[in-house]
Amino acid sequence: MELSLATRTVGEHTVLEVGGEVDVYTAPRLRERLLELIDGGARHVVVDLGRVDFLDSTGLGVLVGALKRLRAAGGSFGLVCDKEPLLKIFRITALDQVFPLHPTVDAAIAAGSTGA
Amino acid sequence: MATVKLSFSPAPVHVRTARLVGVAVARRAGVREDLLDEVRLAIGEACTRAVALHRQYGLADPVYVEMSDGVGYTVRVVDRAPIEAGLGLAALGPDELAKESLSEDALTTGVGFALLAGFVEDLQVRPFDEGVGTEVRMTWPAGRA
DSSP states (O other), rough: OOOOOEEEETTEEEEEEEEEETTTTTTHHHHHHHHHHTTOOOOOEEEEEEEEEEHHHHHHHHHHHHHHHHHHOEEEEEEEEOOOHHHHHHTTTTTTTTSSSSHHHHHHHHHHHTTO | EEEEEEOOOSSSGGGHHHHHHHHHHHHHHHHHHHGGGHHHHHHHHHHHHHHHHHTTTOOOSEEEEEEEEESSEEEEEEEEEHHHHSSSSOOOOOOHHHOOOOOOOOHHHHHHHHHHHHHOOOEEEEETTTSSSHHHEEEEEOOOO
């Protein structure tokens, strides 16, 4: 399935819903969208991976890039993911210790507003 | 033993094709259904790595993938980059991953290797026998030969 990207705003948070396959071919589009959001002033970003059915190292690299950029700008970055196959990818790469991972968008927003 | 061979120009768009073919052949070879996600990811990572190396070294040569079902289901992914580039793989710890100074490319390479090592029980990375390059060889148990 092709990559899909949809943005919405919840309070001071920007939620980016990602769907489909995030791989070496599609990850540049995700990177571009995240940069647009951050350059456009978004400081509290939640990426919802709920509809992602494939995620590779290139996609993970893009997500870490956004996390670092937002932290440097004094913002926050959270990921929403509750699918076991994707969670396993985060555990195997040790990225579960780098990203704030949340089961729902609401939980990510609640954590983001307390500065996590 | 059945074999499917695929070679593709080193472009990111073709990695998905290699994943799709690799999983279709795995299913046909009798690899357990619950392993197919891992097969898909591992083939993708091995091909992504090969494409990145070819682009880094400006190589137009195709990336070669061979899938065969013998004792298990074996996938070989061969790149033609100089050997010193191919074997220097290392998984990164959480502290290194979060470092500001780590480039996105270096992070992606380290994470890609962690995924290969984590998802493939029988993984070998070795010099290509028939010329310059590296072969990533992955084997999964398969139900029928």
